[in-house]
Amino acid sequence: MIRIFSAGILIAAFFVSCEASVEELEVKDETLKSSAENFERISLWTNEIEPNLLKEKLLAVKNISSKTVLSPASVALASIDLKAVFPSLKDSFSLDVSSMDKDALKTLDSFFYSFEKNGNCEKYFETENLYSLVIFLHDFAKMKANAFSHVSGEPFFYDGIYQCPVRIFLKANDEKNSSVDVYAYLKKIEQEWKIFQLEIFSWKKN
Structure with missing residues (x-):
């Protein structure tokens, strides 16, 4: 009889503990929600300058073939002013005549x-x-x-x-x-x- 009584107490304590944890989570969630709503309420928002910019398809980017799938990396590399590379004759002179009239x-x-x-x-x-x-x-x-x-x-x-x-x-x-x-x-x-x-x-x- 004593064993049954002790087990009952333990089970009751377990359920009370779980119930407390659920209530604690609900309180935390409610606090986060309130904070988000409060932040949104007090923040000043401006209209988008170019709302369709991210929706538009880029037809061409300088130094990138139109067949190339654009990515942030490829666009960044294309913006770098790279010097043209010219071949040279072995043990002799460069074939770069770009500076000549x-x-x-x-x-x-x-x-x-x-x-x-x-x-x-x-x-x-x-x-x-x-x-x-x-x-x-x-x-x-x-x-x-x-x-x-x-x-x-x-x-x-x-x-x-x-x-x-x-x-x-x-x-x-x-x-x-x-x-x-x-x-x-x-x-x-x-x-x-x-x-x-x-x-x-x-x-x-x-």
Whole structure:
């Protein structure tokens, strides 16, 4: 009889404890709810400046392909002003000609295209310095080299004059040389860019 009585007391105490915990949780929940409502009531809210901004579809972002799925990371990276990367010829010069005047580069390329096709190169050269062209053609003929293409490199600009490295690639059947490196010097004469000097500074042998 005593054991049954003791068990009854324990069970009653357990239920009383549970009931107290539930009431305590309800009080806490009510307190949080009241705090939230009070915060909302005393806070000053402003209207959205651009309410549709997050709903609109971004059609394009600079430096990101329209096919790319946009993300915060990709947009952040696209905003960084990255410098273009240009290739370089091994043990030689960079092929970055972005700093060169477009008309000057056009004159340079036109000259070498004409040279490769045995065309009229004189029109791209300053008349008073045609002797430099004659010497260049003589030296090239002396090497018995046959040009077929070229690439221009990063120029050095000072006092209105460009010094631009150019690599001339030779035909595959050339047994002695594979390429020739030349400095081409250009300046503006009566609003037109002209080459006034050519200097062979290196050649690669097979």
